[in-house]
Amino acid sequence: MNARLYSYCVILLTVSVSVLAAWQFWVNPPVVGSLYSDTLYAFNGTITILVAPLFAWGLKRFTAEFRRTYRIFCFGVGLLGLSQLILFVAALIHLSRDQVTVLTSAPYILSFWLEFLGLRACAKVLKIKTGWGSVVAVVGVGIVAAAVAVLLPRADAGTSTQVAATTVGALAFMGSFSVFMAALAGRIRTSTGALYRTALGSLWMSLTIFAVANLFILAEELWFGGETNQYLFAFGILLDSVASCILLQAGYAHNFIGVTTLEKAGDTHEVSSVDIIVYAAGLVSNRAEIEKTLDTMRTITARFGSGRSMSAEDQRQLREAYLEIERYLTTRDPAQRFTAADLRELVSSTLHLDSRPGATFWPQLPPAKAS
Numbered sequence: 001m002n003a004r005l006y007s008y009c010v011i012l013l014t015v016s017v018s019v020l021a022a023w024q025f026w027v028n029p030p031v032v033g034s035l036y037s038d039t040l041y042a043f044n045g046t047i048t049i050l051v052a053p054l055f056a057w058g059l060k061r062f063t064a065e066f067r068r069t070y071r072i073f074c075f076g077v078g079l080l081g082l083s084q085l086i087l088f089v090a091a092l093i094h095l096s097r098d099q100v101t102v103l104t105s106a107p108y109i110l111s112f113w114l115e116f117l118g119l120r121a122c123a124k125v126l127k128i129k130t131g132w133g134s135v136v137a138v139v140g141v142g143i144v145a146a147a148v149a150v151l152l153p154r155a156d157a158g159t160s161t162q163v164a165a166t167t168v169g170a171l172a173f174m175g176s177f178s179v180f181m182a183a184l185a186g187r188i189r190t191s192t193g194a195l196y197r198t199a200l201g202s203l204w205m206s207l208t209i210f211a212v213a214n215l216f217i218l219a220e221e222l223w224f225g226g227e228t229n230q231y232l233f234a235f236g237i238l239l240d241s242v243a244s245c246i247l248l249q250a251g252y253a254h255n256f257i258g259v260t261t262l263e264k265a266g267d268t269h270e271v272s273s274v275d276i277i278v279y280a281a282g283l284v285s286n287r288a289e290i291e292k293t294l295d296t297m298r299t300i301t302a303r304f305g306s307g308r309s310m311s312a313e314d315q316r317q318l319r320e321a322y323l324e325i326e327r328y329l330t331t332r333d334p335a336q337r338f339t340a341a342d343l344r345e346l347v348s349s350t351l352h353l354d355s356r357p358g359a360t361f362w363p364q365l366p367p368a369k370a371s
């Protein structure tokens with residue numbers, strides 16, 4: 001699967017659907033909502049439901065257990081996109097606000113629940129301990145937030161009291177989930193190796209903006225009655241659109257975890273043994289598992305600051321540190337599982353060890369087994 005081509009197709013299809021939706025709502029204005037918010041629902045729903053496969057395809061090289069955790073997350077993302085498309089279709093067929101609330105509340109809540117469970121399972125597989133993954137905490141905070149939101153005074157939105165209470169309660173519940181998800185994604189990002197950071201950084205940013213958007217829409221619902229103020233409401237949906245675009249970037253980046261070339265071909269700058277260890281460590285899914293091994297490198301670089309002045313003993317210690325990281329990646333890493341031969345080929349091709357000068361331990365490594 002060509003991730004770049006698929007991403008371009010997602011962008012083209014999303015823009016096309018959005019333009020058609022805007023034209024439709026311009027010619028035939030929606031009964032509920034506005035041209036702005038309902039067009040953004042079409043944009044958000046299309047891009048979000050299509051981004052889920054990008055995550056799944058990007059993890060084919062990873063362990064089955066790790067892929068299962070992301071599969072749960074992908075189902076949640078897809079359901080979120082479907083929920084947004086339901087809002088778009090509801091505007092097309094002129095459903096009332098009460099009908100829209102009944103149709104979308106459950107799918108929205110379920111989508112956030114699945115995304116949270118997927119991230120929680122991911123953290124568990126990677127052996128990352130954090131309170132942000134507590135089911136009791138997120139459900140408890142969500143119930144309390146929903147209860148408080150329902151009891152707060154609300155602006156008249158032209159809907160029944162029961163539906164208005166359902167709307168703000170669901171928004172508060174989802175807002176709590178989105179905050180926990182953003183914090184959990186951030187915790188996973190800071191615990192992983194450097195080569196995971198781009199993909200997980202985009203995911204964290206997307207979920208953070210989703211959280212801000214949910215809280216903004218909740219506040220707007222309480223103070224202004226939701227879509228009564230169409231411009232403020234559309235701004236909240238626009239934040240969702242920004243988050244959806246960053247989610248697309250995250251899905252695309254997941255297809256290149258660990259295979260991004262860090263050095264340009266033809267670079268004549270000397271490569272050091274430290275460069276090799278830093279790159280290999282970046283492939284580790286949980287850096288805490290190799291911190292003691294990295295201490296060896298830190299001790300040596302603190303003395304010399306560069307691999308070029310290292311003694312034979314220093315190079316030997318760095319070689320042993322690399323072999324320890326290699327053993328972890330080939331036998332114990334929960335996300336990716338390499339063979340020693342494949343790992344060395346990846347390191348060599350990425351850092352261009354055959355074409356760049358530098359005295360390293362690389363030629364002194366023992367032979368690697370292919371499997």
